[in-house]
Amino acid sequence: MPAPSQRAPHFDATRDRLPALDGIRGLAIIAVFLSHASFDSTTSWLGRWFTWGWMGVDLFFVLSGFLITGILLDAIGQSPRIYYGNFYARRFLRLAPALCLFLVTLFYLLPALGLLTAGETRDVGANRGWYWSYLVNVLVAVRQSFEATPAGTAPLWSLSVEEQFYLVWPFLVARARTPRRVRTLSIATILVSMALRALGWQLGRGGIATYVLTFTRADSLAWGALLAALLRMPRGEERVKQLRVPLLLIGAALLTIVANIDPEWPWWQGLPMQAIGFPGLAMGFTGVVAYAITRPSRWLAWKPLRVMGFYSYALYLWHSTVLVILERQTQVHGLLFVPFGAIVCAVPVVLSWIAVERPALRLKPRFPMRAPIASLRARAA
Secondary structure: OOOOHHOOOOOOOOOOHHHHHHHHHHHHHHHHHHHOOOOHHHHHHHHHOHHHHHHHHHHHHHHHHHHHHHHHHOOOOHHHHHHHHHHHHHHHHHHHHHHHHHHHHHHHHHHHOOOOOOHHHHHHHHHHHHHOOOOOOHHHHOOOOHHOOOEEEEHHHHHHHHHHHHHHHHHHHHHHOHHHHHHHHHHHHHHHHHHHHHHHHHHHOOOOHHOOOOHHHHHHHHHHHHHHHHHHHOHHHHHHHHHHHHHHHHHHHHHHHHHHOOOOOOOOOOHHHHHHHHHHHHHHHHHHHHHHOOOOOOOOHHHHHHHHOOHHHHHHHHHHHHHHHHHHHOOOOOHHHHHHHHHHHHHHHHHHHHHHHHHHHHOHHHOOOOOOOOHHHHHOO
């Protein structure tokens, strides 16, 4: 029998954080950051090298589906006040303060400082309602262009997808109630989402709309949900361990097929990528998360990666807008632009954490996802 320190860690669903999952967040935000930081025309080779960085969004989707579904399954049986009320209160405290700070800065401070062009100021001002209501993805789909999100605000489309998913998914999980039924629900969601994506292409709406709308992107979130459900079924960890390699291999195989038939590889808008590559990404990233929760990984728990993961939400909000302004306001180009942009992005990210995120997160213990032990005992007496 191996020594306790050598045993594979049993995934504890009640733990707030698992170091390797923060490492995965770190990988995802690094990929997205590099894809946006290498847009400068003088670093075109960097732009080509980091074209794949948009895939970090799909990794975020899988991880979010896994974590949120796990939280909901572990809260099944609690009162509606706890299951729904506390869930949405915790989501609000985690997401809303940082977003509000970013949007207030975008709508008022940046124009006042002259850091947005007249066109950007006009456009973001005219679309405030879309931003405040987490409908940026719908705005992009309606306008059929990311130009509808100027000043580097395009990344907000994926946050809109996640928020819309959060509005519906808790009710579906509560209806399903058991991990086995959530497994079925997740598989059904994956199939329906893929079918809707195919229908969108059949109707001539494929491309941007099928990339940004929640119904056509929910399969990535549902793959994470499927993993959370499997983990909570009998012999769950064993099942997840058995699926790790097949998921990675099938995901890699599907992406290899796309790379050989899609002239736009590895970009996101082509039919082969959306029909074959998206499922490949979701399966491969589900395999990555499965490894992180069932096998020790020093490199995923590497402190710099975990730090990036810890600040990934604020960095995702700020990085693209900061990079757009930097590219316009400074003479830094080439290879130096990437580290320079990272250093400057760290300023609003840290300020966001100190000013709004940390104070808001200190309130989360007031909204537990499980009833206090004393309350449970009293109910049972």
